[in-house]
Amino acid sequence: MTPSGSPRPRKVPRILVLGGGYVGFYTALRLRRRLGKQEAAIVVVDPRPYMTYQPFLPEAAAGSLEPRHVVVAHRRELEGVDSLTARVTQIRHADRTVRLQPDEGEAYEITYDHLVVALGSVARTLPIPGLAEEAIGFKQVEEAIALRNHVLSxxxxxxxxxxxxxxxxxxxxxxxxxxxxxxxxxxxxxxxARDVVRYYDSISMADLRFVMIEGSTRILPELGEEMGGYALEQLRKRDIEVHLSTFLSSCVDGHVVTSTGLEFDSATIVWTAGVRANPVLQESDLPLDAMGRLNALPTLQVALEDGTVVEGAWTAGDCAAVPDLANPGSYCSPSAQHAVRQARHLGDNVARALRSAPVEPYKHKHVGTVASLGLGKGVAQVYGIKLRGWPAWFMHRTYHMAQMPTMNRKVRIVLDWTLAMFFRREMVALGRLHDPRADFREASAPRPKPTAQPAAKPAGQGAKEPVAV
Incomplete structure (x- = not known):
């Protein structure tokens, strides 16, 4: 009781969601729908103030979709949820404290009652000479925009x-x-690129060289040998070089050297060779597996190796080792299909825990896989049914459009696709976009003072007339 005799206000538990990608966004959305503001305060932390729907990045890079339409703003769509734009630098679960570093200003700490770790993954790079200096990643919308401008330029x-x-x-x-x-x-x-070169009299498709380097014996292993083989065949029919069982050894100054002895010069190197759990997890006191992922139970609770639950800690997505109950002995794959479903299930379980209800295990049987091979081309295997060409491409677009959050973005994406049926893609390279102050710096730079020129000699004293060439 307070001195006045009135009851003390009940503390509203704070749920801190680290990461605003698939898992973080959908978990926060689910929690806000399940819990009233008097039941929980929800905070989302991410370096970017938006969620990127990564399966649409290839189309954004190719100009089939407007890049702004493949991202969803946290503050607009997560009504009633606090959004902090900062990087997580340390997690101290024993103290229920997380340290954050914004892009500007000093680092600070935030406390919580329940923690949802949805930090996802980062590109899995290797110590290859020249890779850090020359390559472009492909996990964020900024990289998709940069790749498009880079190729066109x-x-x-x-x-x-x-x-x-x-x-x-x-x-x-x-x-x-x-x-x-x-x-x-x-x-x-x-x-x-095939569309672009139509506007260049001096360049033909034969002048373009596209090279794929893959270390395993096949591409798209999730689709199986038959459908992966079909995709490989389609790429090679388009004169895309695919080098299997080949590793990148060096790319210093754009000079590519592979493990098979292949050497060539390339002004564009895109690295998409896998992902790894966010390394910031190493700066935490939470239990990790050998791959740096959080140990998790099927209920999406963080747990010790012996299965003991770490109270108040939850996880899902690429940064979590979640047992796949549909395939005993394995873990859920790092895919959007699992991430979205895990996030919704995680939101439900946290809400159950706050209401002292039993939590439930996550179980989902993979429905299949779809992949786009360009406009009107694709490959898919859904519920055991194998699709190729246009039907697979249509399935790819339909599935991902349905998974895209908010009606606003769904409508904008469909409009982009509809307009593309009647108008050609925009082929302008906005090269200065990545350094918008370049021209201003050049204009503002001090001009060198002109050096004094020797006086012209009077006629007849050695002066010569300019010679026409």
Whole structure:
């Protein structure tokens, strides 16, 4: 009781969601729908103030979709949820404290009652000479925009030079990693380039060289040998070089060297060779497995190796080792299909826990896999049914459009696709977009003072008339 005799206000538990991607966004959305504001305060932390729907990045890079339409703003769609734009640098669950670092200003700490770790994954890079300096990643919308502008600008530059070796280098585009991200990216970008060269009299499709480097013996292993083989065949029919059982050894200054001895120069190197759990998890006192992922129970609760629940800690998605009950002995794959469903289930379980109700295990049988191979082309295996060509491409678009959150984004995406049926893609490279102050810096730079010129000699004292060449 307070001194006045009135009851003390009950503390509203704080649920802190680390990460605003698939899992973080959908978990916060589910929690807000399940819990009233008097039951829980929900806070989402992410370095970006939006969620990126990654399966649409290849189409954004190819100009089939407006990049802004493949992201969803946290503050607009997560009504009643606090959003903090900052990076997580440390997790101290024993103290129920997380340390955050915003892009500007000093770091600070935030406390919580329940923690949802949805930090996802980062690109899995290797200590390959030249990789950090030359390669472009493909996990964020900024990278998709940069890749589009980069490819278009290289084609522009190639059309403006007579140096054969430089031209060959500018028109060579290399992608490393034959999973979904890499295959869809190279297929969509090659499709875009095919449209672009129609406007260049000096460049033909034969001048473009697209190279895929993959370390395993096949591409798209999730689709099985038959459908992966079909995808490989379709890419090679489009003169895309696919080098299997091949590893990137070096790419210093754009000079690509592979484990099989293949060497060539490439002005574009895109790295899509896998992901790993967010390394910030190493800066926590939560239990991790050998791959750096959080140990999790099927209920999506963080647990010790012996199965003891870590109270108040929850996880899902790419940063979590969640047992796959539909396939005993394995873990859920790092896919959007699992992430979205796990997030909704996680939101329900946290709400149950706050209401002292029993939590339930997550179980989902994988319905299948779809992949785009460019406009009107695709491959899919859904409920055991194998689809190729246009039907698979249509299935790919339909599935991902349905999974895209908010009606606002669904409508905008459908409108983008509809307009693309009647109008060609925009082929303008906004190269200065990534350094918008370049022209202003150049204009503002101090001009060198002109050097004094020797006085002209009077006529007849050694002066010569200019000679026409």
């Amino acid at each position: 290289k084609i522009d530059l190639a059309a403006s030079t007579w140096d054969h070796d430089l031209r060959r280098r500018l028109l060579t585009f290399t992608f490393v990693g034959g999973g979904f991200a890499g295959i869809e990216a190279i297929a969509e970008v090659e499709d875009m």
